[in-house]
Amino acid sequence: MSFYTSLTGLGGAQADLSATSNNIANVGTTGFKRSRAEFGDIFATSPLQNSSSAIGSGTILKSIKQQFTQGNIASSLNALDMAISGQGFFALKPTLTSTQTVYTRNGSLSVNNDRYVIDSAGQYLQVFPVNEDGSVTSTGLDSAVSLQLPTTSGLPQATTKIDLGLNLPADAEIIPLRPEFSADNPYVFSRNDPDTFNRSTSITIFDSLGNPTIATVYYAKTSNATEESPTNKWRTYVFVGDREVEPALITAKDDQARTVYSDRFGRTTTDPQSIDPTFNPNAASSLYKLDDQTTEVNSAPAKVVGENVTSVFDFGETDSNRLRVIADKLSFNATREGGNTTSDNFWGNDFFSVSVDGSEPKSISIREGSYNGEELAAEMTRAVNASFSDERKIRIDSTGSKFNILLYPTEQRENAVTIAVDLLSDSFVTTDILGLGSVGTFLELDREQFLAHVQDRVNVAVNAKVASLTTGDFGGRRRVETAALAANTIPKYNNYYNIAYANTKPASNVAETHYLLNTYVGNEPDLKVYDGKAAFKAKAGGNNVVYDATAGTLTFELATGAGAAINTSAVTSFAVLTNSNNAAIDGKTFTNFTIPQNANGSYQDKLVVDASSLTGFDNFTTAAIDGEIFYGISKDINAYFEGSLSDHSPYTGAQGGLPTGKIIVQETGTVHEADDVSTFTFTQGATTPGVGSPATDPLKLLNAASPTGSYVYVNETAPPIKVGYDILERGLTFQVDSSKLNKDTTGLPSYMFEITNDGTLETNSLGVPRTNPSTVLVGNNNYLGGAFVPAGEFLLDQVNHRFGMNVSYAKDTRTFQFASGTTGETITSGAAVDAPGGQVASTIQVGRQTINSTTGVASGTSFAGASDLLGIGTGKSATTVAGVGLRSLAASTIGARAIVDMTTNFQVTATNDQNVITFTVDGIVGRVTVPVGTFTGETFAAEIQRQVNLIEDPTVGTTISGVTVGFDAVENRLTFTSGTQGDGSQMNVVGSANWGLLETTQTRGSVPQVTVLAQEIDAQGNQLYVDADGNRQTQKPAVLQSNFFPLYLDEGELTFDSQGKLLSPKEGVIYSPFDPQNGSDLIRLSVDYGKFSTQFAQPFSVLSLTQDGFTSGRLDGLDIDAAGTVRANYTNGTTEALGKIILANFNNQNGLKQVGNATYVATSVSGDAQLGEAGGDGFGSILSGSLERSNVDITEELVNLITAQRNFQANAKAIETTTTLTSTIINIR
Secondary structure (H helix, E strand, O other): OHHHHHHHHHHHHHHHHHHHHHHHHOOOOOOOOOEEEEEEEEOOOOOOOOHHHOOOOEEEEEEEEEOOOOOOEEEOOOOOEEEEEOOOEEEEEOOOOOOOOEEEOOOEOEEOOOOEEEOOOOOEEEEEOEOOOOOEOOOOOOOOEEOEOOOEOOOOEOOOEEEEEEEOOOOOOOHHHOOOOOOOOOOOOOOOOHHHOOEEEEEEEEOOOOOEEEEEEEEEEEEOOOOOOOEEEEEEEEEEOOEEEOEOOOEOEOOOOOEOEEOOOOOEEOOHHHOOOOOOOOOEEEOEEHHHOOOEEEOEOOEEEOOOOOOOOOOOOOOOOOEEEEOOHHHHHHOOOOOOOOOOEEEOOOOEEEEEOOOOOEEEOOOOEEEOHHHHHHHHHHHHHHHOOOOEOEEEOOOOOEEEEEEEEOOOHHHOEEEEEEOOOOOHHHHHHOOOOOOOOOEEEOHHHHHHHHHHHHHHHHHHHHHHOOOOOEOEEEEEEOOOOOHHHOOOOOEEEEEEEEEOOOOOOOOEEEEEEEEOHHHOOEEEEEEEEEEEOOHHHOOOEEEEOOOOEEEEEEOOOHHHHHHHHOOOEEEEEEOOOOOOOOOOEEEOEEOOEOOOOOEOOEEEEEOOOOOOOOOOOOEOOOEEEEEEEOOOEEEEEOOOOOOOOOOOOOOOOOOOOOEEEEEOOOOEOOOOOEEEEEEEOOOOOOOOOOOOOHHHHHOOOOOOOEEEOOOOOOOOEEEEEEOOOOEEEEEEOHHHOEOOOOOOOOEEEEEEEOOOOOEOOOOOEOOOOOOOEEOOEEEEEEEOOOOOOEOOOHHHOOOOOEEEEEOOOOEEEEEOOOOOOOEOOOOOOOOOOOEOOOOEEEEEOEEOOOOOOEEOOOOOEEEOOOOEEOOOOOEEEOOEOOOOEEEEEEEOOOOOOOOOOEEEOOHHHOOEEEEEEOOEEEEEEOOOEEEOHHHHHHHHHHHHOOOEOOOOOOEOOOOEEEEEOOOOEEEEEEEEEOOOOOEEEEOOHHHOOOOEEEEOOEOOEEEOOOEOEOOOOOEOEEOOOOOEEOOOOOOEOOOOEEEEOOOOEEEEEOOOEEEEOOOOEEEOOEOOOOOOOOEOOEEEOOOOOEOOOOOOEEEEEEEOOEOOOEEEEEEEOOOOEEEEEEOOOOEEEEEEEEEEEOOOHHHOEEEEOOEEEOOOOOOOOEEEEOOOOOOOEEEEOEEEOOOOOHHHHHHHHHHHHHHHHHHHHHHHHHHHHHHHHHHHO
């Protein structure tokens, strides 16, 4: 066995020697990978054999393994010599049609006669196909192609694009502004005249036959940046040879090369289909140039402009003339509408009607007063906004219907008398004005009605309580009233009644005579009571009324003794009644008069009036007239029309009357006790009533035999408790004067008032507290209740709320203009960038109802009548101007993030006034006081909104309306938006940092500017269009873009911003096809300036200049990059990507089968090839011009050779020894 064992060792040494010899032999073979012999021992035993005594049987060759380590890289001058630095094998095909693929690290390649790249064995290098930029178009062995080198670059290519980067000097001269150019000698570009351009650039281009020609670009600066147009413009001209190439139409592009479209308002987008899904980008369009769209106008509200009003009332050039507006129903006939055609009085009720932005029409009344044109417009503005506001009615119910007035002598509160006031009871407002009959469980009134109702209920309660007291400290007055008179039955004439006034208590009981004078001057009824009367001097004595125009005097001759009596009365005015109804003097009151004196100092019986400022005397004739004068306004008795604004303000600060139609005659002198009966006896005066007086004299209703009337403690014209409303504090006020109840203040105590609620609530719904504030009211003092918020229904349905309407007066045209509070026109869905969902137009319609010329009552539809003063309505040629553009934006304020977490319940306290928030909205300043309590962000915002829309300007009476307050739970902050819109809309909010209101962000309202699109026209003035193919034409296409229009650039123009950056064109100037006229194809040229062109304050310079045309070229070299992309270079300067070299790798490289020439094939042991690109994951990079040497280390191999030789010798010696032993054993036998 030892012989056999040594024999196997001899064979193994032989195999090791062979492997080492092969390695040494291939030390110079490119890409060769050395091999190594691997052995195993032989050991054989039987199951019965003791293994510890068994001897091995030799060695056996297990395998020859390749060592795939990286060989050294050597440089080469051949571009097709390639080495792989890292993992991977080149892939080759044995033949062009072979399905087998072999793999090698041997990159020594060459080109065969068919221009294919092959290795030394003629096997074809495989590459992936690529596109022009070298990126792979498909992968996998099925897509691999054998690399073939073309000899030429193919046919010539005509130039289509010039890439030009340059700097145009910012300080260049504007050529058209040179002095030699004028209207008579306009600027015209000429390439032969260097004065018509600034600079030029030339480049060689090619036609389709490969013929070179020179293209020259000329640059002429046409404008500098200005505030109105902040861009710098240059015009370019391109010549090929000596012929100009016309620039074609190109659309404006954004930075992403997307076409820019405009809607009809000049708002731009690059994606119109996202707004209008029906948009067709290929449809024809009107031609709009980007640079021509410079005319911007403000969006405008709908307006109505009335007729010129000069013929009705002339306010004057400076608007200094004034008219009078009357709202008192009793004075209706004094107005133009009431038939007084010569007066300057106009009826303020139902002054005009308006419908705004689709609202229901509403009749608007304005307040009485004297106005010029601008003031009248301001009052109409206030009134119309108040009428369309979000004001609520004041609700009176069980939570605020009752309060008490405590009345007691000073420092005797324990003796207080409680006067209970119940607001859920009838008043003249509910009965005579509203006609409600009886009041139910609640009552809802507007503020004017509410305050008049409260005043009346206070008067009734005080009257009733004081009348029940036994004390003699209080006194009252006698009061006589008529039943309600219809407006058309008021006394419309000048006349008087004698009033015999008597009192039962004085011992003498002498009746006093007073004179109730009724006048109807200018068709306005008026009642006054005088103490004195004097007759004119008898007519028989001659003229008793003398007018001297030269001296400017009007003299009244009176009966004997009148002068002295009048002087004794010390009066400053007197009234006149005549039997002849003389219009110049009858019923009129005169002031500024004197009583002449005789030489002895006695007074003459005449009154001389300064008539220099009087009117109506142009045709006055001095005459003898029967008449009387009345003087000395009575302090004992007054008369008035109940509820008339001029006579009887229904509450403190009332802006309008609430007339009941009743005539009241009442004592006004010292109050007295009820049993001290005073009487009035009325007898008609001697003066005959004026012409036109009614057959039945309404004043005769008073003409009874000594009527007693009623005994009242409260004079409703001057009550002891006057109810009012504090605009700033938004609470009830009570002005107290206790002396108005005392019959005689001498020696009597001063009475004090306290006003509290009925004790049910701490503070009731009208702001009256349970207990009075610490300061007790004494004498003439004001009591201010707490703020209350109207909780009734809206005065106007919420759907009809409108804000920000405006009425103006134009002095130059003498017209009134009515404008909606919104701007904009009708926009359908998908038709505008800023209104993708569409927009409702701003609209307004104004007019007036028909006013009954007898009663002043409006009737008919809202616009059936007309207003002569305003020039609007039926039959008037008022001009309606439609809204224009886009909807205006409201002012807004956004609070900072609140310190307090308002997303959950939180407490509001009055500490450091944290519950007080100050607002300034559209110039109206006020504050909101949030009640102490628990809130969430939503309820807190709702409470603020509820109160802010009550803030009122105390001077003009305008009220904040329409403000919305929201809560942003994500940001934990409050948001505020004004109800008005436009540049007059503004809002500022200041409050506690707890709510994020110490520092807020304000945005003023704005009116969007819109562009008036200017369509391009030709030299003949024809509008231009662009057809579906992009061609310009004058004929209007049958189908046009309707919502969005592509914007085009001025042909050949370069536009730079003020920073020198090129704004347009983004992707180059395109030129119309050009015929070189040499048999080649048309040249379609574009010049792209966009990559590097600038306009800096530097000299002109060309930064880059390339073009894409070429003539035919031949192969001039190869470039193979590290990623394996093979590119061919040609003599015409072009390059062509031919493919990307395939690299392969295997899971088990030692499983590859070597087939010679350093090539391998895949086996089941190696696994399938994994293909990829050089530089990818698991693959090395390719080094062109390099070869990978064998990885054989010759020194190591020589050592291995010596080792193998020693192994061989040792095994041979073992065989020799075994042979000698065997021979010895044999010889022993």
